[in-house]
Amino acid sequence: MRILFVDDEADILELIEIALMTEDDLDLTFAPSGIEAIRRIEEEKFDIIMLDVMMPPPNGMEVLRYARSMADLNGSIIVMCTARTSPEAEQEMRALGANHILHKPFKPLGLASYLRGLV
């Protein structure tokens, strides 16, 4: 299962990498910014994209909009990672094509079972 993690916090990415290091079936890719995420999405195809919302531009919403505009990415599951926001914002994310919303803070150790549950 190919998974792309997008977050501007390097610590978070590293933590996720350590936490999921033992999971052999998960093929992990990390992008530290929206630009990098878009570049990766253009190059490869991922089963799951974990997208942080609050990032320096382009932020998660913009990346999401871009990803959904690419026809060959329609099969990907996109999970928006966000601190608790308003229902309107969540509704907007779903309208833009987000499949799930993962509320921060999440437990890195619980991520593996969460990811498997999505597929």
Add this chain to the structure above:
Amino acid sequence: MSTLELSKGMPDRLPARSGFRFYAFIATLVAIFFLGMAALIASDYRRYATRAELQLGHFAELYSQAVDSSLAIANLEMEKVLGLLPDNAFEGTRWVDDDYSNWIRGEIAKIQQIDSFVLLNPQGRVIWATAQGLVGQNLSDREYFKKAKLLDTGRFAVDVPILARGSGRRLTPMAWPLRDEDGELRGVAASSLGEAYFEDLLNLEEMQDGLHVEIITANGEPAFVSDVPPEVAIFSATRRIPSIGLEATVSMSRAMAMQGFWQRTIVIVLVATGLFITALGAAIQARKRSVLLTESLWRSEFDRRRINAAKTEFDTIFDSVGDGIIVFDETGSLRRANLRARALLDVSNDAQAVQRIRGLIPALSRMTADEEVHRLSLQDGDDPEAEIPIQCRVMRLHLHGEDIAYCVLEDVGSQERLVAARAAFITSVNHELRTPLTSLSGALDILQARFAEAMPEGAAKLITMASRNADRLLVLVNDILTLQAIDQKQLNITVKPVDVRHALNEAVTTNSSYGSAREVRLVVSQPEIEAHVLADTTRLQQILSNLISNAFKYSPKGGQVVIGAECQGDKVRFFVRDDGPGIPATGRGQLFERFTKPIHSRKVQASGTGLGLAITQELVIRQGGEIDFATRSAEDGEEPSGTEFFFTLPRADAQA
């Protein structure tokens, strides 16, 4: 400026104008009335007296004339008789034979006025008399004889009345001289006027009852007295009877004279007094009414001033209110707008303001609820480029049977900027605090999970402690931010139909990993039928997560937490049940309060912020539901122990 100050021009009470003047006037009127009545009665009395006197005078005149003329006739007749007497008649008595006597008697009888007759010779000796006993007697000493001797033929004399012997009646003697052609006295004829004569005359005059008549001779002796004299005869009239030198006096009693006067007076007094009292009563009544009227006029003037003052106050307040206020009705008879409203709508008067606002909001009759809030965007009068966001709250009021629109215009621009700034701050705190905490907590979790065995025992304990407290800090930050949002009414709750099964499944997905770490299973008990609740998806998940994490914390290892829902009429009842130690009775009351003290014993008590249930309750209430719990506490000796939290939410697809 207070209401009382504005009504300063007037005293607080109507000046007590004394009724003294009025009642003095009334008293004067009464006095004048009684004086007038007295004058009227007095004049009436005088009129009656005058009338009585006139009547008496008239009668006396009539009577005396009657007597006079009657005597004149008698005198003429007597003269005729005397003229027929032979010359020798007075020379002796022997010539008077029976035939002659009879003739005289016959002639005398024709004269009604007299009944007796005596002939005297010049010496005063009776030579013939209707009463034989008198013949031969000398009556020369009689006053009438003496008077008659000096009189010419055709005249007669009247003497004082004498009492007739035997009958006791008064007789008024009369005497006529008899003279020959040379004027030599031949004799005197005498007769008398009896009381019957006067009485007959009186009867001829149809004397009124109650009149008293007296005929008085020159020396004051009465020749005739009619009836009994009245005890008090105050009215009288006297007339001379010239032919015989008598006086006729007619008198009547006061009672007689005043007959009818008192009845008349009493009737007049009664009627006049009645009318006067009626008029007086009407006047007093009218005065009372006028006083009342004055009072009420004064009061209404006072009220008018107070109303004016209150109106001025109201207008001042109305115009100084920071929000724009417009009040109007459908017919256009009520149109008010305050200063702020006119400024916001950029119009100069009330009518324009109402016209403008009616163009911006739906018609009053089309309002579905009694209160509606509209968002308006108005052009800024000072800066045509800028637009002012306006919140227009329209309330439909019912006044005097009519619908009235009460609109409050609020410039929400500045308020919205503040809200936006606050929201940005909360979001940034959220992010800036939580991001490092997430890393910290995650790192500690991994350290604990992967490397605990490789660490010395003390280090592992410290790592566990650090991890637990990092988690706690995270939850605390979340809770505080949530509570702040609730308190500042910043918490957005948007309800829409939510599939109950879907919501329960999502709660299981989100929360089971936390349970599996504690070796507690999370089991879902789905409702029998498909149901939807009216709820905010995010907040519903937050409620379920809070209750589930509490249940996990208190569940024994290998235990089970059951979440589920069931339909109850127009509601859906959600529940989260654990088989933990239960909540002791002592702690049940303050369970939903903020920062409650630990309610379990130290051994059982799990760490927490003390805010979770308070937040959960707020969230349930804000979505129109209720929350409660049922518990059996091991500490209180209840077995099997366990707790079930349940809350209701309105059903979206409720069957009627």
